Amino acid sequence: MIRFYCCLVALVLVATSHAQRKTTTFEIKDGSFLHNGKAVQIHSGEVHYARIPREYWQHRLRMVKAMGLNTIATYVFWNYHNTAPGVWDFKTENRNLAEFIKLAQQEGLFVILRPGPYACAEWEFGGYPWWLVKNKDLVIRANNKAFLDSCHQYINKLAGQVRSLQITQGGPIIMVQVENEFGSYVSQRKDIPQAEHRQYNQTIYQYLQQAGFNVPFFTSDGTWLFEGGSLPGVLPTANGEGSIENLKKAVNQYHQNQGPYMVAEFYPGWLDHWGEPFVRIGTESITQQTEKYLQNQVHFNLYMAHGGTNFGFTAGANYNDEHDIQPDITSYDYDAPISEAGWATPKYLALRDVIKKYVTYPVPEIPARMPVLKAQDIALSKAVSFLEWKNSVKPVTANTPLSFEDLNQGSGYVLYSKKFTQPIQGTLRVEGLRDYALVYVNGRKVGELNRQANVYSLDIDIPFNGRLDLLVENMGRINYGARITESTKGIVAPVRINDYEITGDWKMYPLPFLQVPTLDNVAVKPTGGLPAFYRGTLETTQPGDVFLDMQGWGKGIVFVNGHHAGRYWKIGPQQTLYIPGCWLRKGKNDIVVFEQQHDTGHTVLKTVEAPILESIAAE
Numbered sequence: 001m002i003r004f005y006c007c008l009v010a011l012v013l014v015a016t017s018h019a020q021r022k023t024t025t026f027e028i029k030d031g032s033f034l035h036n037g038k039a040v041q042i043h044s045g046e047v048h049y050a051r052i053p054r055e056y057w058q059h060r061l062r063m064v065k066a067m068g069l070n071t072i073a074t075y076v077f078w079n080y081h082n083t084a085p086g087v088w089d090f091k092t093e094n095r096n097l098a099e100f101i102k103l104a105q106q107e108g109l110f111v112i113l114r115p116g117p118y119a120c121a122e123w124e125f126g127g128y129p130w131w132l133v134k135n136k137d138l139v140i141r142a143n144n145k146a147f148l149d150s151c152h153q154y155i156n157k158l159a160g161q162v163r164s165l166q167i168t169q170g171g172p173i174i175m176v177q178v179e180n181e182f183g184s185y186v187s188q189r190k191d192i193p194q195a196e197h198r199q200y201n202q203t204i205y206q207y208l209q210q211a212g213f214n215v216p217f218f219t220s221d222g223t224w225l226f227e228g229g230s231l232p233g234v235l236p237t238a239n240g241e242g243s244i245e246n247l248k249k250a251v252n253q254y255h256q257n258q259g260p261y262m263v264a265e266f267y268p269g270w271l272d273h274w275g276e277p278f279v280r281i282g283t284e285s286i287t288q289q290t291e292k293y294l295q296n297q298v299h300f301n302l303y304m305a306h307g308g309t310n311f312g313f314t315a316g317a318n319y320n321d322e323h324d325i326q327p328d329i330t331s332y333d334y335d336a337p338i339s340e341a342g343w344a345t346p347k348y349l350a351l352r353d354v355i356k357k358y359v360t361y362p363v364p365e366i367p368a369r370m371p372v373l374k375a376q377d378i379a380l381s382k383a384v385s386f387l388e389w390k391n392s393v394k395p396v397t398a399n400t401p402l403s404f405e406d407l408n409q410g411s412g413y414v415l416y417s418k419k420f421t422q423p424i425q426g427t428l429r430v431e432g433l434r435d436y437a438l439v440y441v442n443g444r445k446v447g448e449l450n451r452q453a454n455v456y457s458l459d460i461d462i463p464f465n466g467r468l469d470l471l472v473e474n475m476g477r478i479n480y481g482a483r484i485t486e487s488t489k490g491i492v493a494p495v496r497i498n499d500y501e502i503t504g505d506w507k508m509y510p511l512p513f514l515q516v517p518t519l520d521n522v523a524v525k526p527t528g529g530l531p532a533f534y535r536g537t538l539e540t541t542q543p544g545d546v547f548l549d550m551q552g553w554g555k556g557i558v559f560v561n562g563h564h565a566g567r568y569w570k571i572g573p574q575q576t577l578y579i580p581g582c583w584l585r586k587g588k589n590d591i592v593v594f595e596q597q598h599d600t601g602h603t604v605l606k607t608v609e610a611p612i613l614e615s616i617a618a619e
Contacts, residue, residue, distance in 0.1 A: 054093060075119040181222075268336060384534075392521065403434075414472050433449050437472045441460065544584070547577070547578060556597065559590075
């Protein structure tokens with residue numbers, strides 16, 4: 001009897017679940033967003049699961065909810081899940097997208113999915129896998145069979161993870177974006193026929209539909225770019241549009257002369273590059289614009305509500321007329337309302353006060369901050385010479401320098417080494433440098449080359465039987481603009497001295513640093529002015545967030561308990577590295593620093609209790 005009763009209850013629950021799923025709808029109709037037939041306003045905040053430790057997802061989602069928002073938007077970064085040809089990962093570390101979406105639903109939030117395939121987002125290569133360019137028949141972001149075939153596979157793999165989480169099946173996903181800022185790309189690639197652009201964009205839309213996405217679709221561009229980026233029957237939304245009149249005019253032109261009207265990227269902050277001032281956007285201007293949207297029933301998505309961190313080598317890069325490359329900093333704080341470490345900023349509190357005046361749903365209390373460890377010094381117990389350590393890496397030999405891609409390497413560093421049987425002096429030119437190089441002759445530093453500063457040459461004097469070493473770093477692939485197709489890294493053109501190409505027996509040491517380097521078998525201590533590894537131990541009685549103080553260091557990367565915390569660089573504006581407390585454990589925590597630029601005999605690594613993100617220093 002008990003067994004029969006349990007089965008009956010289970011059947012009732014299943015039937016109820018199916019009934020609920022059937023009545024859960026989200027649609028665009030009569031110029032409005034309708035949830036279960038009732039008009040609803042979308043007050044969204046962008047949050048990227050890939051930039052937040054998995055253990056902190058729920059805290060950040062609750063922070064979004066407590067700001068008064070009812071929706072989150074997130075990009076999906078293709079390269080974050082497709083880590084190598086045929087290798088897909090939707091489970092490890094921060095990659096469990098389905099879990100993130102379910103947590104959002106648990107917190108009572110709708111989800112807007114932005115799958116690309118192109119993302120931008122100041123993310124490495126705009127989200128594309130680096131190894132795509134190894135296929136010589138493939139053209140990025142074009143109506144090209146090889147590229148579209150790869151996109152098709154990605155979209156199907158993604159759909160297999162999240163298709164069941166659409167609101168049509170009882171999940172929280174209410175909308176899906178087609179491509180991203182494609183109108184901007186069309187405006188920069190006038191060498192490609194409009195018909196080709198349109199066919200590519202239409203094909204991506206078809207792939208998403210065929211994969212089982214059946215919620216409303218939208219595109220996202222500046223209003224002046226709708227012509228190139230919009231699609232028939234798909235809602236166009238605006239990026240960065242402050243004029244409600246312009247927004248309505250543009251949407252009406254491309255969407256049946258009616259709304260809904262949405263600003264899909266409303267910027268409360270902005271992105272930041274190494275060597276440039278940290279960008280701040282005033283609170284008052286943001287709250288005033290938010291109130292205008294609320295008063296006029298304009299839907300919006302704060303980009304970013306919470307930025308997070310470009311851990312590892314995930315930061316991308318831009319460019320402009322002055323700089324061949326503008327690498328993005330490790331912090332993706334973005335001057336967002338919720339800081340990199342998840343703190344409620346004055347901007348957050350002001351926005352919360354404004355939003356609460358206009359929404360009818362309850363706004364919960366603000367979650368407490370994650371604890372931060374008190375400032376302390378971390379003693380560095382071991383120092384190892386990089387030039388000695390590199391002998392544990394098997395080199396590749398070729399007649400000319402090979403690119404990262406030719407070496408089947410996506411990120412990190414490559415040491416290019418060449419021995420000379422005759423002396424030579426003059427001007428070393430590495431016009432194909434991508435992106436930063438330290439130059440050594442017989443193990444002595446003689447200079448730096450830097451694509452960010454447009455420095456590609458220096459004077460050099462190599463003696464008889466001398467050795468030239470160039471430690472080259474990939475500072476992040478271009479993530480926005482027409483030059484996104486120029487993504488090859490390393491040394492991609494001939495190395496010359498006095499206009500003579502240097503060929504013959506180049507040795508290349510691949511150093512991807514996807515995992516913390518092992519230092520146990522190297523005892524040689526560093527020599528001043530050369531790259532070095534340092535190891536130290538952070539002791540904790542109770543784990544908490546930490547800000548490593550990298551002031552006084554040069555340029556490099558840091559690992560904490562095997563986690564890659566990202567890059568530091570003395571030129572700023574970022575001078576600290578954020579270490580989430582969930583990476584730490586009670587007791588001893590292992591820290592490894594690779595100081596690539598110059599060694600000054602460090603014995604201590606300091607921590608501070610707040611980030612330093614606005615300090616520019618001379619190189």
